[in-house]
Amino acid sequence: MPVERTEHHELFKYYEVYETIGSGGFAKVKLGRHILTGENVAIKIMNKKDLGDDLPRVKVEIEAMKNLSHQHVCRLYQVIETSTQIFMVLEYCPGGELFDYIIAKDRLSEEETRVFFRQIVSAMAYVHSQGYAHRDLKPENLLIDEDHNLKLIDFGLCAKPKGGLGFELKTCCGSPAYAAPELIQGKAYIGSEADVWSMGVLLFALLCGYLPFDDDNCMVLYRKITRGTYENPRWLSPGSVLLLNQMMQMDPKRRLSVRHLLDHPWVMKDYNSPVAWHSRQPLGHIDEDCITEMAVNMKRSRASTTALVKEWRYDQTTATYLLLLSKKQRGKPVRLRLEPAVCEDSCSPLHQGLQTREALHFSEDEDAVIVGSLEFCSDYIDDCPWVSVANNKDMRLASPSVEKKCVYSPTPERGRTTAQHRQERRDRDHGQTSENKENIAVQETDVEIFALPPPRTPASSKKNARANKKVLTTPNQNANVNGTKTNAVTPKGGGSASKEPDKKRAAEFKELANVEILAFSPERRSRSLDMAVTGDSGKKKRGGKVFGSLERGLDKMITMLTPGKKRALRDGPRKIKVQYNVTLTSQTNPDQVLNQILSILPEKNVDFTQKGYTLKCRTWGDFGKVTMAFELEVCLLQRPEVVGIRRQRLKGDAWVYKHLVEDILSTSSI
């Protein structure tokens, strides 16, 4: 999706744009930071030409999201439309997809499921109350925010029947595995009833870690759904079995309604209160503190500021108001960055010479990283509250891996060395302003979970932009066993708080560090794999044979290394803290783990490019289309001191990805 500089004018005026965190369909989602509030956002980027017939879907999504404001629905802040692009600026959910959370834990306990499920019921009751059916409910469409609360996303398939939700719909849409039988059969259906079926499938996935109806073959899958029979694994409580049965009723009229779910005994257990589904952020309400701050900043009267906000144009005014409100709700000061005196003119990406192609590159390559204005702000960097703060919690794909990159790429990119990272961190820490500290303090929770990116300084980034360019002009391409182009080991350089009882959940989230060790011990991984295939609890044992063959593989890999490659590996993998998308190994040698994975990928028909310890993996479909894209990064964990593998799905079916990655990691015998 190469994008012209001019097309991003509006975006860069208000946001710093970081790396891609996912893509699907015709959208790419990038991390961003709203310059005026300093708040993180997710930016969904769509190219109108690529959208083609899907353009109406985007319009539907935008219209729906403008009308929805709820604690468990992802908030839309701003829409920027150019002649070729549409940008949706959305609420930031650093916890990623519920899907990844489930697979990281294998499955959730009934208690944890209940916490999430109550939030899902709350969101759906609200969405239905506004006359919408979502029609694409699945764990990939529920994101986890920084307080570990769920946020519903992707309203592209939603419907708002003119006569109300009681009116029938005809379009069959959504993901087949979650689709109600009446949809599959092409019958007219009631949107809210179909949503309840999907919620039943979702509940099953939470409690079991796999789907009730699943098959690679679509027709077989449809038959399973229309038969409506699934197996209840032995660990389900009688209460769970009953609820699932009531939700996955073939006859939509006999299915539970969301209204009945609100105070269902299973849902109420341990809470003794029905689900609170009313919006805590109703659309009409205007917050006076936010208005005051905006009025001061804009040098306008409060009355005219209020009038401007009330237009709800989903422009910079709406975004600033909503993000300020979000700050307030999270206990942060209701403050905007001073402009223009301190650094608007000097630090705004718009004014920072970002016009250079190099600085602005968006590309097909997921790696292309745009880091707002940082490198162009040398004189002001310590004074700009948001510029030097590395509070973007999920920057894993950004600078550290870029520096190690050595793939053929049409895009110029920047890179730095580990030593520079360290120096930059020292510089950053030294020059931190009080506002920086405030920003860091409130994000401590995340620091526990997500690795922070090393900050950038203008000088170092520029220097390395040049250095990295050189690397990119001398790619080292090899062919893998599939005959596809693959880069072998050639790294370069250094290697709204919810009122549901969520405090407890946030603490649990932090404790994931411990849970993970259990969840991803080799035994557990193979159990999960077996479970997915056979439905039993799996007791697969590993023999010494696998280890022997791996050692042979490793030997082969080491022999293949050129001095340059060895140097690259010497700089080592990233050190990160345990997060739930990290699989722990029992090994302490990252190179060994890397080589084990490298030797397995071709066997699994996975094409990859390597950047240091990060493997960017792809699978291809019949028509030369990428069916799946994901990353595997070998990293060092601190507690316990073992090698971990960070996984990140970028594209493709979530469950197919789960099976494939489990397969790779268990075959690698790590």
Ligand code: 6BB
């Ligand atoms: C969104 C988001 C909001 O992402 C690929 C698709 C909001 C994503 C996020 C994250 C991880 C880290 C930091 C932020 C609205 N629509 C779509 C959105 C879709 C991608 C999610 C990840 N998988 N925050 N984040 F997901």
